[in-house]
Amino acid sequence: MCGADRVSLERESKVADDPKDVVITSTNQRSPEEQLPVEIKYPEQDLDRGLVGGKGRMIPQNPQNFRPGQKWGLLMVMSAITFISPLASSMFAPAVSYVQKDLDVDNETLLSFSVSIYLLGYAFGPLLLAPLSEIYGRRIVLSCANWFLVIWQIGCALSPNIASLIIFRLLAGMGGSGCLTLGAGVIADLFPVEQRGLATAIWSLGPLVGPTIGPLAGGFMGETIGWRWIFWVLLIVGGVVALGIELLNRETYANVLIRWKTAGLAKELGRSDLRSAYTPDGEKVSIANSLKVGLRRPVLLFSKSPIVAALAFYMAVMYGLLYLFFTTISGVFGEEYGWSSGVSGLAYLGIGIGFLLGAACNGLTSDRIVMRMTAKNGGKFEPEMRLPVMIFFSVFVPISFFWYGWTADKHVFWIVPIIGMAPFGFGFMGLYLPIQTYVIDNYPEYAASANATLTMSRSLVGALLPLAGPKLFANLGIGWGNSLLGFVSLAFVPVPILFSRYGQRIRDRFPVDLQ
CATH class of the missing domain: 1.20.1250.20 (MFS general substrate transporter like domains)
Structure with a gap:
């Protein structure tokens, strides 16, 4: 878990009651008629439920x-x-x-x-x-x-x-x-x-x-x-x-970044139940099946x-x-x-x-x-x-x-x-x-x-x-x-x-x- 690519570990308490993807909307500082809402979906983190994710636009690793x-x-x-x-x-x-x-x-x-x-x-x-x-x-x-x-x-x-x-x-x-x-x-x-x-x-x-x-x-x-x-x-x-x-x-791929973060937190916190919020069901998918x-x-x-x-x-x-x-x-x-x-x-x-x-x-x-x-x-x-x-x-x-x-x-x-x-x-x-x-x-x-x-x-x-x-x-x-x-x-x-x-x-x- 070292190197510039690895996501730094975060000790976070539960961030949301619902682990579903959330939409974070922001606008640029433009005139009202030119403002464009930017919807960026990221899975929320909820360690109480064993889900490792992010905080949308608030995490520097995004x-x-x-x-x-x-x-x-x-x-x-x-x-x-x-x-x-x-x-x-x-x-x-x-x-x-x-x-x-x-x-x-x-x-x-x-x-x-x-x-x-x-x-x-x-x-x-x-x-x-x-x-x-x-x-x-x-x-x-x-x-x-x-x-x-x-x-x-x-x-x-x-x-x-x-x-x-x-x-x-x-x-x-x-x-x-x-x-x-x-x-x-x-x-x-x-x-x-x-x-x-x-x-x-x-x-x-x-x-x-x-x-x-x-x-x-x-x-x-x-x-x-x-x-x-x-x-x-x-x-x-x-x-x-x-x-x-x-x-x-x-x-830069969010799915991989969260996967790395999950592995790091599991090792640091000693928790084997943690799983990426991109795979909330916890099922491990084989590389062969993912490639297929x-x-x-x-x-x-x-x-x-x-x-x-x-x-x-x-x-x-x-x-x-x-x-x-x-x-x-x-x-x-x-x-x-x-x-x-x-x-x-x-x-x-x-x-x-x-x-x-x-x-x-x-x-x-x-x-x-x-x-x-x-x-x-x-x-x-x-x-x-x-x-x-x-x-x-x-x-x-x-x-x-x-x-x-x-x-x-x-x-x-x-x-x-x-x-x-x-x-x-x-x-x-x-x-x-x-x-x-x-x-x-x-x-x-x-x-x-x-x-x-x-x-x-x-x-x-x-x-x-x-x-x-x-x-x-x-x-x-x-x-x-x-x-x-x-x-x-x-x-x-x-x-x-x-x-x-x-x-x-x-x-x-x-x-x-x-x-």
Whole structure:
């Protein structure tokens, strides 16, 4: 029971007559019309009944009572590795031509698969890591996943053939999915509702900005020091960040914190009857059974919650369009504009700037919009209040496909197609972030599992759909190929209206028990 993560022992008398969860409501110091009640449920402690819990917002061990600097510091630590992991997904892409020569690979599909296989690791990793984090806690699972990501970079760097490279990339992707999966849980643990929009925007920059910066760095490295050094650099940078997380990270999952506190108090007070208020019946649940239940949660959400399944499908489609978009950029600026593989990576900055602008816009407005909608709703917050902003952002997504596709097809001056990528990045962030925040608000205790549903579906599509990219653009050309993607995204523009109008009704009609 030592270390920064352990909950300090408290000698407390009975705190409440009823050991049920209580709701502690607070408001921020804002104008009356902008006040947002923050409901945080924690089990009360009642030692007379043998229940160990907390005192809601009054206990310092409650992660939402951490100092603001500590909260945002933990988020930055999480965001750092969440940047490194997606960076590893795309940094290798511009160097594929060098792998083709070095490992003597003729199969273009196999080469493309060596890049996209990383995202398959993103699809399978969350199904295991999310339930593990809800059994053992966020910290230890994140730590193991980070080192799993880092260590397999050695295998990638030393790969003697394309088959081993594909296998090591898959394993690295599974480790890299840890930060993408657990970040949602950490945000739910640390931040109340009125701060989650900004927190999610900061954390989500990594999965989207990483793939845009990766080709830029990977292209120059492939040209100069060789493709294997891409993985050595990822090993070094990832190792430094993983070590920093080891030193700075803390456990935030309330269930695990109370379990530790129960064990400490039982030892200190010599009482064998104490039990966590999260399991008031006192029944000991085996790890195997807990894991079985945890593994079912993402699948359960996808199959029994139509609103979550619809949002996951919508995000997967947008993610697939994003990676299809990515497949053309290096080729277009290399073949049509005569740029080298390193310089071609600079073209990704267009979509990257769009990501930054979209994240800033959403992060600065999301929580304020939710507060105003809550005030108009008589002070009652609903998770669906995150979704109406998607209507505004959805109209920007199709613009880029037509703008970028046809200006590149007609060899318009290079800056024009690069600027044309920005609307997609801007619109995509405005769709991605509200969906992420929605599942955190909707399932705060099981935010990791809920986010695993999104990560699994979008990564599966993101890994497999780009394999069709080369044939699509070879047959239709850059102009009509991108126009086809533009028409698909245009057909999905009205979908956020349906989410906003009917989301709450669907959620209420199809409740899902995740316990």
